[in-house]
Amino acid sequence: MTEIFKRGIARATDLTRAGKLHEATGMIQSLLARRSDPQDDAVEGTVTRLGGRQPTPAAKPDRPATRAGLGETLRRIASGGMPVRGPLADAGPVPAGAQFLALTHRSAQGSLDYRLYIPANPATAPMPLIVMLHGCTQTPEDFATGTGMNALAEEFGCLVAYPAQPTGANVQKCWNWFRPEDQTRGAGEPARFAALADEIRANHAVDPTRIYIAGLSAGAAAALVTAAAYPEIFSAVGAHSGLPAGSARDVASAFSAMRSGGQGRPHKTALPTIVFHGTGDATVHPSNATAIIAQAIGAMPALETTFETGRSDGDREFSKTAYVTQAGHPMAELWEIDAAGHAWAGGEPGASYTDPKGPDASRHMLRFFLAQGAA
Numbered sequence: 001m002t003e004i005f006k007r008g009i010a011r012a013t014d015l016t017r018a019g020k021l022h023e024a025t026g027m028i029q030s031l032l033a034r035r036s037d038p039q040d041d042a043v044e045g046t047v048t049r050l051g052g053r054q055p056t057p058a059a060k061p062d063r064p065a066t067r068a069g070l071g072e073t074l075r076r077i078a079s080g081g082m083p084v085r086g087p088l089a090d091a092g093p094v095p096a097g098a099q100f101l102a103l104t105h106r107s108a109q110g111s112l113d114y115r116l117y118i119p120a121n122p123a124t125a126p127m128p129l130i131v132m133l134h135g136c137t138q139t140p141e142d143f144a145t146g147t148g149m150n151a152l153a154e155e156f157g158c159l160v161a162y163p164a165q166p167t168g169a170n171v172q173k174c175w176n177w178f179r180p181e182d183q184t185r186g187a188g189e190p191a192r193f194a195a196l197a198d199e200i201r202a203n204h205a206v207d208p209t210r211i212y213i214a215g216l217s218a219g220a221a222a223a224l225v226t227a228a229a230y231p232e233i234f235s236a237v238g239a240h241s242g243l244p245a246g247s248a249r250d251v252a253s254a255f256s257a258m259r260s261g262g263q264g265r266p267h268k269t270a271l272p273t274i275v276f277h278g279t280g281d282a283t284v285h286p287s288n289a290t291a292i293i294a295q296a297i298g299a300m301p302a303l304e305t306t307f308e309t310g311r312s313d314g315d316r317e318f319s320k321t322a323y324v325t326q327a328g329h330p331m332a333e334l335w336e337i338d339a340a341g342h343a344w345a346g347g348e349p350g351a352s353y354t355d356p357k358g359p360d361a362s363r364h365m366l367r368f369f370l371a372q373g374a375a
Helices: 002-017 021-036 038-042 070-079 140-147 149-156 188-203 218-229 251-260 287-297 361-372
Strands: 099-107 110-118 127-133 159-163 206-216 236-240 273-278 304-311 317-324 330-337
Touching: 099 188, 110 140, 110 149, 110 188, 127 140, 127 149, 127 188, 127 218, 127 361, 140 149, 140 159, 149 159, 149 361, 159 188, 188 206, 188 218, 206 218, 206 361, 218 236, 236 361, 251 287, 273 287, 273 361, 287 317, 287 330, 330 361
Parallel strands: 127 159, 127 206, 206 236, 236 273, 273 330
Antiparallel strands: 099 110, 110 159, 304 317, 317 330
16 A cells, blocks of 8 residues: 555645644544554445445456556557557447447537447436546447446436547547647537537436536546536536646647646636546556646635545555535545556456456446535
8 A cells, every 4th residue: 555655645744734634634544544454454444335246356456557668658649549458348238128329419519429328217307417438449339348337327327428539530549638629618529528418418318417427548538628618518527547627738748748747727617526546557647636636626615625545345455535515515536546557447357448456436436426416
């Protein structure tokens, strides 16, 4: 837990400097208790669960991956992304009565091919909608399989949309989060995602107050840009292994943000945000996670901070920093996963960019999203 401990102490120091001595003390006590109690390593701790998949035994956490060389990383960004790690999964079977439709959205903002998951027993009341943006080299089918989000949608009665980035827009199927024309309201990819959400809401029983957007890597960066541009549409955003909105303006600045960490422009309105990042990520620097949180809470009222550590069912150590209102409503969460690389935490094996060792990012992301509707 060396990296988690260091980050926790650094955060406690920041709280002390801000005059939040009670919160800093609680954080340090949690860290020390975690370090001194070996029996505590056998459980996940007090992190909220929604129930779900049975634990799968796994090996000890991997050592952090060696960072890619400067030239290699620059070539990756210039070509649009990263090399494929593992197979691209297909859609697979769906439960009887459920649908995983292949559709095309067309509007004045442009067109998008996408997959839409409709649960077998959709709720009679308007349902939540989650827009999921895949990472570089991935497909909607691969991303759906890897995240397991369709199974959660079936469990909790949600619609899930998976837009597809064609190679004509980016040779590596990355969303173009670093281009100025894809970072503003009323243009580019954010406008298409917003129009897609509006179209699905018009055609299905969607609760307009419970529309969310999330993504992995380039998809996470694009999700953050889109949610900030359209806060009246997206009620919360989830970012896994991503970068702050506005942290790049071209390939060179994208490289710098991925390599060393980026700083985005402050949000204009409060945007509930949940972030997951592996401390061993060799593709997108882990400091981007704290930058995303800083970007989010800067537009929020005074929040209380809680800190806890745990171990996933797959033997991944992690820390969770939660930012809540005085009434206890979650406004932001930062999950830092010890030694994990550039992959979706708790993802299903057999898909690209997944870390089955956990913790279950999809389930906790959905929990955070649905809690916003309970405010």
